[in-house]
Amino acid sequence: MKPIGVYVHWPFCRSKCPYCDFNSHVRATIDEARWRAAYRREIDHWKARLGERVVTSIFFGGGTPSLMDPRSAAAILERIAEVWRVTDDIEITLEANPNSAEADRFRDFRTAGINRVSIGVQALDDSALRFLGRAHNADEARGAIAAAAKYFERFSFDLIYALPGQDRAAWRRELDEALSLAGEHLSLYQLTIEDGTRFAQLHARGELVMPDDETSAALFDLTQERMARVAMPAYEISNHAHAGGACRHNLLYWRYGSYLGIGPGAHGRLDRDGRRWSTRNARAPETWLAAVERDGHGSIEETPIAPRDAAREALLMGLRLDAGIDPASFGEATGVALEDALDQTAIGRLVADGFVQRRADGGISATASGRRVLNAVIAAIAA
Numbered sequence: 001m002k003p004i005g006v007y008v009h010w011p012f013c014r015s016k017c018p019y020c021d022f023n024s025h026v027r028a029t030i031d032e033a034r035w036r037a038a039y040r041r042e043i044d045h046w047k048a049r050l051g052e053r054v055v056t057s058i059f060f061g062g063g064t065p066s067l068m069d070p071r072s073a074a075a076i077l078e079r080i081a082e083v084w085r086v087t088d089d090i091e092i093t094l095e096a097n098p099n100s101a102e103a104d105r106f107r108d109f110r111t112a113g114i115n116r117v118s119i120g121v122q123a124l125d126d127s128a129l130r131f132l133g134r135a136h137n138a139d140e141a142r143g144a145i146a147a148a149a150k151y152f153e154r155f156s157f158d159l160i161y162a163l164p165g166q167d168r169a170a171w172r173r174e175l176d177e178a179l180s181l182a183g184e185h186l187s188l189y190q191l192t193i194e195d196g197t198r199f200a201q202l203h204a205r206g207e208l209v210m211p212d213d214e215t216s217a218a219l220f221d222l223t224q225e226r227m228a229r230v231a232m233p234a235y236e237i238s239n240h241a242h243a244g245g246a247c248r249h250n251l252l253y254w255r256y257g258s259y260l261g262i263g264p265g266a267h268g269r270l271d272r273d274g275r276r277w278s279t280r281n282a283r284a285p286e287t288w289l290a291a292v293e294r295d296g297h298g299s300i301e302e303t304p305i306a307p308r309d310a311a312r313e314a315l316l317m318g319l320r321l322d323a324g325i326d327p328a329s330f331g332e333a334t335g336v337a338l339e340d341a342l343d344q345t346a347i348g349r350l351v352a353d354g355f356v357q358r359r360a361d362g363g364i365s366a367t368a369s370g371r372r373v374l375n376a377v378i379a380a381i382a383a
């Protein structure tokens with residue numbers, strides 16, 4: 001039986017960060033018992049549709065799932081374990097914001113069954129945190145990291161770099177402090193301007209000036225060098241881990257495995273009746289809630305994916321990984337042999353130019369230069 005991961009989206013936040021285009025919303029109050037019941041009902045819906053499955057990872061993402069009552073997380077986990085088989089070494093991650101109120105509940109989340117947290121630290125500098133519109137300061141972030149280290153064997157935190165005005169020296173200092181606090185995993189994202197955000201408005205008006213390409217590239221290179229030196233190389237474009245410390249749930253996405261999405265706006269990729277399906281839920285929180293209470297699920301799309309499209313998606317995901325694509329799992333997940341999914345002329349050229357390399361098992365991976373221009377590489381190689 002092929003394993004699946006379960007993604008649970010919690011769409012609420014204390015405040016909306018000006019750079020963020022995730023499905024996150026601020027609400028004065030919510031009726032949490034109602035929400036909890038809806039997540040459990042949607043799990044039952046998928047049990048009826050998917051039948052027996054083995055769950056190897058669960059990821060509570062957001063939004064800010066650490067704002068949940070830990071009893072809600074426990075109730076959702078309990079339902080998953082009642083309807084499917086969960087493996088003994090299952091990875092259960094919760095995205096947490098580093099406000100002290102949330103860090104104070106880490107122990108309760110551990111008791112609820114969470115065994116890994118990913119903390120949205122974003123910066124270890126108060127002025128950068130103010131610029132990013134965050135509701136925490138650097139000391140709270142340090143406290144949350146210490147609490148994570150105390151209660152969880154596995155934890156990670158996120159930083160955003162390449163902020164306006166940030167130079168190499170400032171980023172090196174921040175990264176060094178991060179490394180002194182880190183566990184097995186760090187996610188390091190360059191700030192991107194996403195459509196529809198407050199930062200996009202400011203950027204369009206010339207009131208937010210992003211680092212130029214040369215500075216961004218220098219900061220990226222510094223990151224790669226520094227992280228390789230401490231044996232935490234990038235296993236994916238923005239994700240770094242010591243050996244064995246990669247996030248197994250996220251690896252499932254990048255390896256084009258099967259996962260179920262629960263909650264507002266969640267999407268999934270599932271195997272059912274010998275085909276691969278794309279699923280998507282209603283995005284607005286109250287629309288999803290009303291749909292689950294009415295129909296038992298908030299799904300608004302469930303479409304089969306043609307093998308060609310699956311192959312393209314799997315290339316897009318797999319080339320993000322440092323290890324690249326294993327031909328056997330590619331064929332199994334997409335129904336298309338890797339060689340048939342590739343434009344052989346383009347591959348030859350990209351290998352010669354140093355953007356792509358062949359693996360010993362006949363798979364492919366993008367080189368460091370290739371990952372920097374990944375969209376162009378994928379556009380060129382997909383047959």
Ligand SMILES: C[S@@+](CC[C@H](N)C(=O)[O-])C[C@H]1O[C@@H](n2cnc3c(N)ncnc32)[C@H](O)[C@@H]1O
Pocket residue numbers: 019020021022061062063064065095096097098119120121122158159160189190191192193194
């Ligand atoms: C779903 S979000 C956040 C989870 C949590 N609510 C938080 O803010 O800490 C996951 C991560 O994506 C990153 N991120 C979100 N928007 C970004 C942007 N525009 N540029 C760079 N990184 C971004 C942040 O590091 C964030 O922690």
Ligand code: SF4
Pocket residue numbers: 012013014015016017020021022024062063064097120
């Ligand atoms: S970055 Fe995190 S806390 Fe901020 S609005 Fe987005 S999901 Fe919410």
